[in-house]
Each structure stands twice: as structure tokens, then as C-alpha cells.
Amino acid sequence: MFEQINEEIKTPYYQDNFPNNGQRFIAWYLRNVHLRDMVETRDDITDGADDKQIDAIVIDDDKNTIFILQGKFIGGTVVDAEPLREVLSSWIQLRDLVRLQEVGNNKLKRKLSDVARALEDDYEIAFELITTGDLTAAAKNDLATFQQQLADLSEKDDLICSISVIDSDEIKRRYDLALEKENPSINHVIDLSAGHFMYETLANTKVAIGALPLKECIKIPGIKDGTLFQKNVRQSLGLSNTVNKGIRQTIYSDKHKDFFFFHNGITAICNRMEKKDNQLKLHGLSVVNGCQSLNTILSCSEKVKTLEDTYVLFRFYEIPQRDRADRISINTNSQSAVKPRDLRSNDKRVLNIKKQFEQKYPQGYFITKRGEVPPADKDKSYVLDFSDLGKFLIAWHSQRPNISYSETKIFDKYFEQLFKREYKPENAQALNFFYQEILKTWGKENPLGLNETLLAMKAYAPYHHLYAVSMCFSISNNQAERVPFPIKCYEKAKEAGMIGEIIKIAGVSLNMALEAAANEPQPQNRVFSPHNWIKAKSCLAGINGAIRNYFSMLPLMPGGQEIKNRLTTTLELNPEDFEYRWAAD
Numbered sequence: 001m002f003e004q005i006n007e008e009i010k011t012p013y014y015q016d017n018f019p020n021n022g023q024r025f026i027a028w029y030l031r032n033v034h035l036r037d038m039v040e041t042r043d044d045i046t047d048g049a050d051d052k053q054i055d056a057i058v059i060d061d062d063k064n065t066i067f068i069l070q071g072k073f074i075g076g077t078v079v080d081a082e083p084l085r086e087v088l089s090s091w092i093q094l095r096d097l098v099r100l101q102e103v104g105n106n107k108l109k110r111k112l113s114d115v116a117r118a119l120e121d122d123y124e125i126a127f128e129l130i131t132t133g134d135l136t137a138a139a140k141n142d143l144a145t146f147q148q149q150l151a152d153l154s155e156k157d158d159l160i161c162s163i164s165v166i167d168s169d170e171i172k173r174r175y176d177l178a179l180e181k182e183n184p185s186i187n188h189v190i191d192l193s194a195g196h197f198m199y200e201t202l203a204n205t206k207v208a209i210g211a212l213p214l215k216e217c218i219k220i221p222g223i224k225d226g227t228l229f230q231k232n233v234r235q236s237l238g239l240s241n242t243v244n245k246g247i248r249q250t251i252y253s254d255k256h257k258d259f260f261f262f263h264n265g266i267t268a269i270c271n272r273m274e275k276k277d278n279q280l281k282l283h284g285l286s287v288v289n290g291c292q293s294l295n296t297i298l299s300c301s302e303k304v305k306t307l308e309d310t311y312v313l314f315r316f317y318e319i320p321q322r323d324r325a326d327r328i329s330i331n332t333n334s335q336s337a338v339k340p341r342d343l344r345s346n347d348k349r350v351l352n353i354k355k356q357f358e359q360k361y362p363q364g365y366f367i368t369k370r371g372e373v374p375p376a377d378k379d380k381s382y383v384l385d386f387s388d389l390g391k392f393l394i395a396w397h398s399q400r401p402n403i404s405y406s407e408t409k410i411f412d413k414y415f416e417q418l419f420k421r422e423y424k425p426e427n428a429q430a431l432n433f434f435y436q437e438i439l440k441t442w443g444k445e446n447p448l449g450l451n452e453t454l455l456a457m458k459a460y461a462p463y464h465h466l467y468a469v470s471m472c473f474s475i476s477n478n479q480a481e482r483v484p485f486p487i488k489c490y491e492k493a494k495e496a497g498m499i500g501e502i503i504k505i506a507g508v509s510l511n512m513a514l515e516a517a518a519n520e521p522q523p524q525n526r527v528f529s530p531h532n533w534i535k536a537k538s539c540l541a542g543i544n545g546a547i548r549n550y551f552s553m554l555p556l557m558p559g560g561q562e563i564k565n566r567l568t569t570t571l572e573l574n575p576e577d578f579e580y581r582w583a584a585d
Helices: 002-008 012-017 021-032 038-044 082-094 097-103 106-120 137-157 168-178 242-252 256-262 291-299 322-331 340-344 348-360 386-396 407-413 415-419 425-442 461-476 486-495 499-518 530-534 539-556 560-571
Strands: 056-060 065-072 124-131 161-166 187-191 196-202 205-213 266-270 272-276 279-283 286-289 311-318 365-367 383-385 482-484 578-580
Touching: 002 021, 012 021, 012 038, 021 038, 021 056, 021 065, 021 124, 038 056, 056 106, 065 082, 065 106, 082 097, 082 124, 082 137, 082 161, 097 106, 106 530, 137 161, 137 242, 161 168, 161 291, 205 272, 242 256, 242 291, 256 311, 266 279, 272 311, 286 291, 340 386, 340 407, 348 365, 348 386, 348 415, 348 425, 383 386, 383 425, 386 407, 386 415, 386 425, 386 461, 407 415, 425 461, 425 486, 425 499, 461 482, 461 486, 461 499, 461 539, 461 560, 482 486, 486 499, 486 560, 499 530, 499 539, 499 560, 539 560
Parallel strands: 065 124, 124 161, 266 311, 365 383
Antiparallel strands: 056 065, 187 279, 196 205, 205 311, 266 286, 272 279, 482 578
């Protein structure tokens, strides 16, 4: 991997944007494993003078996780304990964000503002030490100590933290998965002499059931990168739920030998199973129930390696049939923790929206569940995800795009306000159309000339763009306190051929509001954080002001008076085309 990475970071992007190979290595990892785009990658890197042993920070709103990255790009094969001590140092400093923000560099100061907000939303912290070498024995001892310290501190502070060492093999596996160069088929050999197993054939299916030592579990490949759980109904839900906390407590307690009796067991399937001597050879292995447990066990890996007579129940089935494997995955996961969005997917109001939407648009499909795939014969432009609709509604009807990034808030705290009424499918599809057009302006070409810091917030800033579209209609009609119906806006804009122009005005206004806020004086030792600004309600006044300024300046632009005349006609709606904002705070 070292040679491959060393060659790839010679390309102009890495050479022109990062001053040394250490930063280029981290940038490569962000681009190729975390799948950050070019702008986000530059924004994430904090490496440099006064970086306080933090090379990069990635805040993943989908996983509710803050990734703290430390990289060691070396040509040698051995890494000593020093990098792990640097990670420990960064953790100690993160416990005092105020002090760290005072002494850190400007990039780190800005990122720490985002970290503080994420921690308020109960995000986990995941440290990743990325290295192209192997840990020495002393470093492995430090890793074991650090994992236990994090487990202890997590109990005391109720702040969930974990550390992973991403070595050369793990980088390669994550790289292949992320770039979809290969969808790994995991093969693994279980040493049956290490556990207690029975091997049978039931219902014409090969079955191996027994007690596997916990320290053998962490040898199974594909746990951390999720490839082992491709057929599971969910990936890891993190370490913060009650069950996973209990698993960690048992591992670190004097009751670890009772782990087998406390745990319900893990179910795995494979395409082919062979028993020979004291070995069980598994081809195409996938765990369909036990994702949470195995991730938690791996987070305590160094402690687990020391445990004797500590087992977990494992069931291996030879199931080459895909449909049968899917049914097993679903039925064995009925006890798994779920997100608020999952709990709402079968709500009668949601099912009613699905029914009405698909009746109105037979060519379309309304996705209610995570992982659901629409039929191939459906028109993609008429496919709408329940999660996206919730984000659209809170941005447009509640006028709170600063909340759109949080599925937890939308489908838990604000669900009743957003879905208490019937919602017309025409309005839902109009929002879908608007958002599809908005996303076209957020690509690499950047046709609107948006600020790079805005492009780095592509996970949530486009919802502010959608909000700005609605405000173009509201402000033009002197209805700033009321919200237009999306279908009325879309029909008028489409009929006049002005959809692109309105989206341009909304995007430019959002950009102007961000740049104006960035130029405002900041308190001493404070740095403006675009991420905090975009997630604060105060940004809305700036967007509204920028739209008004754009409208007033339009006649002064070349050809502006003609555009304004067309725009005025297009934006004009009747009073009955508006309603009051849906409360969400």
C-alpha cells in the first residue's frame, strides 16, 4: 500500500494543495476511504503548526460520529508507541475544548466549534491511527491500555469513544470497498480445536454451532469496515446503546467468563462450508446477526486477546440461496436497536403518504425503509425517500433548514409537527424536483461559483438552498412570515422557464449570506465556523437579507431589468397559495 499511495499522491491535486507527504497521505485517506470530495478534504485537514496531534477531523452526520485522524506515512515496517501516545494526548486535550481552542491553529479552532456542536447532539468520537507500518509489541500494549482507558472514561463521562489502528491491510480492504473496485468475498478458517462445536446437517443445510473464544472473533476479517455485514439489515449502530455498553462492561469485568451465558449469540452464513480435521473453512462469509456485538468486541481487542475461557455462541449456516439468506437476516435481527426513522417507517401517516404518492405517480416510488431499493422500471426522477421528505418539510414548511441535517430530531422530536397532517403528493414531488435541480449546481463544475467552505458542507447546506427558493416567493409577495405551497411555486417557475434562474438567485444569496457572516468581527480567541453558522437559526436572517439585496440590485446588472420583470411575474402568487409556518421550535 505504501508504494501505491506514494505514487497516487504525486498527482497535481495532492501536490498543489498540501505541503508535505504527511498531509497528502491523510488527504488520500479522506478522499479514498471516507469518500470526502476535494473541497471537504481540504476543510477537514487540521495538520500543521499547533495542530495538537490532530491531523484531520471528519464529522459524519449519517453515522453520528466524529472521526479524529492521526496519520503516520512511513516507508519502514515498524511503528512504535509514539503515535498512540499522540492520540492519547489529543484525547486528553479534547476533554477541554475551551483550552484546546485557545492554543490550536485556526483550522483546528474552527473544526472544534463543529465538534462542540456535534457532541451536544450525542455524537460518538472515533480515533483512527492510520499507518502503513505495523505496531511494535510496546505499541500493542499501549493500544490495549488506551482501549481500556477509553472504556472506563466512556462510563464516567457518558461520552462514547473508540480507537482503531488502520494498518496497511485494513487500508487496502477499506480502499477496495470504498472505490467499489472489489466487493470482497470473505473467506475465513475457524480453528475448531479452540472452541467447542457440533457439526450437523439440518433441513438439507450444513450447520456448525458452538462456543467460539472471544479472541478468535477478532480474527474474523471485515468487522471494522463493515464488509462482514453486507447481508445484515443494518451496519454498526455505534457503541453508545445500552446493549453494547453492557458487552464492554462484561469484557472488562471479572465476570467475563460468563459472557457466553449473557449473550444471545451470533449468526453467520456462508456460500460454502468445509470441515476438515480441526478446521472449518468458510467461503463467502457474512454475519447476519451480531454486527453490534462484534464491533464492540473489536473495540476492546487488546483486552479480549488476554481473556481465557471466555466464549460466545456462534451459529454458522451454509446458505448459498440469496432469498433464504435475506429472510434469515431479517428474522434474526428483530431485537436490534433502530433509528427513529426506522420506527416511523410503518406509521400509518407515512404509509398513507406512500399510498397517495404512488397513486398520483404510478411511474414513481416512495421509499419508507432504509436500504429499500425501488423497482428497476420506476422513473428515478419520481423516486422519493421518506428521510429526504422529512428534511424537505422542515426546511420548506418549518423554515428551519438548520435542522435538516439531523434525522434524529426530524423523526423523533419534530415528527408529530411535520407529519400530523395529510400532505399532497404534488407538493412532495415539487420539493423533490426542486431539490434535484439544486443538487445539479453543487457538483464539481460549481456553476454558481459557490464558496469552497459552502461546498464543503454539501451534506446539509443544500437544504438552506431549498429554503432560499421558498423565501424568493415569500419575500417577492410580501409574505415573509408565511410559506408558499411547493407545487404552486414549481408550476409557475416551470411554466415561465425560470426554474434555473430562481435556483441561481437562491444559491447566490446563500453564498452572499455566508460570506457576509464570515466578515463580521469575532470575539477574542474565536474563529468563524461555517459549519456552526449553517446549523444555527441566526443564518436564516442573513439569507433573507441577501435575497432582498439581490432583488434590489438586479436592475443594475446587465440585462437585469428584463430578468426582474420576468421574475416578478413568475414569483407572483395568490394569498391563498400561502400558509403559516409549521412550528418546529
